[in-house]
Amino acid sequence: MATNRTFTMIKPDAVANGHIGAILNDIIASGFRIVAMKYTKLSPEKAGEFYAVHKERGFYGDLVSFMSSGPIVAAILEKTNAVEDFRALIGATNPADAAEGTIRQKYAKSIDANAVHGSDSDENAEIEGNFYFTAFDKF
Ligand code: RTP
Ligand code: MG
Numbered sequence: 001m002a003t004n005r006t007f008t009m010i011k012p013d014a015v016a017n018g019h020i021g022a023i024l025n026d027i028i029a030s031g032f033r034i035v036a037m038k039y040t041k042l043s044p045e046k047a048g049e050f051y052a053v054h055k056e057r058g059f060y061g062d063l064v065s066f067m068s069s070g071p072i073v074a075a076i077l078e079k080t081n082a083v084e085d086f087r088a089l090i091g092a093t094n095p096a097d098a099a100e101g102t103i104r105q106k107y108a109k110s111i112d113a114n115a116v117h118g119s120d121s122d123e124n125a126e127i128e129g130n131f132y133f134t135a136f137d138k139f
Contacts, residue, residue, distance in 0.1 A: 005035060006082040006119045007128040008090075012070035013113035020073055023116065026103055027077065030089050035076040036133040044068045050131060059112070066112055076129040076138060083125055086118045 010023050028034070042050065047067040054060050079085055091102025095114055098105035108115035119125035129138075 003078060003080050004082045004122060004125075005076055005078050005129065006086045006125045007117075007132075008075050008077060008086065008119075009067075009117040010073040010075075011113065011115055011117060012066065012072060013109065014107050014115040015071050015073065017107070019107045019115065023103055023107060024073075026089070026106075027086075030079075030085070032077040032079045032082070032086065035078050035139060036129070036137045037073065037075040038132055038137075039071060039073050040132070041071045042068045050128070062112055074132045076125075076133060083119055083122055087120070090116045090118045 091098030091104040094111040095108035
C-alpha cells in the first residue's frame with residue numbers, strides 16, 4: 001500500500017495528564033512521520049464543527065464540551081497504510097476494550113476521555129487535516 005496520511009489529536013485529558021511526550025514517542029516509534037503539528041485549543045463552536053458527523057448522537061454534547069475543555073495537539077501523520085495502522089496503534093474507542101500496548105489502553109481513562117483521535121478514512125483524514133492546517137503548514 002502506498003504511503004499516505006492520517007490526522008490525529010492528542011485530546012485534553014492526555015495533555016492535562018502529561019502524556020504528550022509519551023504519545024508522540026509511541027507514534028514516531030511506530031513509523032509515522034509528522035507532516036504538520038499544532039498545540040491549540042478548540043472553541044465549543046469549532047469542536048462542534050469538527051465532530052458535526054456525530055451531532056445526532058446522544059454523546060455529542062459531552063464530546064463537544066470535553067474536546068473544548070483544554071488544549072490539544074493536532075497533527076497530520078504519514079506512513080504506509082496510515083489510517084488503518086494508526087487506528088490499530090490507538091486501540092478501541094473504549095479504553096476498557098483497547099488491546100494491550102495501544103495508546104488508549106496505556107493513557108486513557110474512559111470512553112469520553114480517550115486520549116487520542118484518529119481519522120477513520122482517507123477522505124476524513126484529508127478533511128480533518130485541512131480543518132487545522134493550510135498547504136504552507138505541511139512539510
Ligand atoms: P475518535 O473519532 O475520537 O478517534 O474516536 P472513534 O473514531 O474511536 O469513535 P467515534 O465513534 O468517532 O466517536 C467519537 C468520540 O465520541 C465518544 N463516544 N462516546 N458514549 C459513547 O457511546 C460514545 N461513543 C463515542 C468517544 O470519546 C469517541 O472518541
Ligand atoms: Mg471517529
